[in-house]
Amino acid sequence: MIRATRVLRRDDLSGGEIVDRVVLDHGDRHRRRVAMRGLGGTGFLLDLPEATVLDDGDALVLEDGRLVWVEAAPERLLEIRAPSEHALRRLIWHIGNRHIPAEIGVDAVWIADDHVLAEMVRGLGGSAEAVERPFRPEGGAYAGGHAHGHGHAHDHDHAPGGHHHHAGA
Template structure:
């Protein structure tokens, strides 16, 4: 079966359709996806990309498929946010930073550590768009900056 293909990611808030992906699924290079409207298409990028709201796949037939972050199970962290952010970052954990709270993915070891540090934790379900890497856009891995 032949799918429409995309080799291009662009900025768009007015796509012909959209695809809802969680944080882990928004890190990809090559994969067949199905839009919320049922369009199957092949993502075939030159390199792995970290995608977020506002990005869109441009199909070879010209259609745009917007990327929408899916709601997922997260931990909301409140308390001494500067201190908590330091400890979360020290463990290279993706973290969404907002006024008055931090959001991280569920991890029982981090939960225990943050509770011991005095954080208040609450389970939430919402889209997750953590901060990108300090040395460029998107995610970074390791220390080879």
């Protein structure tokens, strides 16, 4: 089976024959090694040196130089808005405090659809509407967006300005 051994970032794409495309949701775009099949039927082994977040518009480079386009799949998300810039910043703080992936726009934030977080946002004066669109969350300070520097991912609340500790941290 032909292998894809590197990623060409969308900003670096120049030339190259795009022979197929894969459409992946947010979770499936964080990969190192997995068998894949493009929508056009091209089968290949993604075989990267380390786990990598594939971004919408990137291309996977096959061993023979051909390219497979990466496209972000539409997902069910919450689009969060607030009545003011300050109120949106406050909502972003509360969302970030839960360590969940978030895509931050100029006047909205998108997170995975979650009824508990939707109620929290509404309780804090924001709006949370279900939408379907590609999800492109921030990579995070430690890359990948799945963990946040402690070597694991988790979901819990922290008091405003508070600290939390983990064994071995």
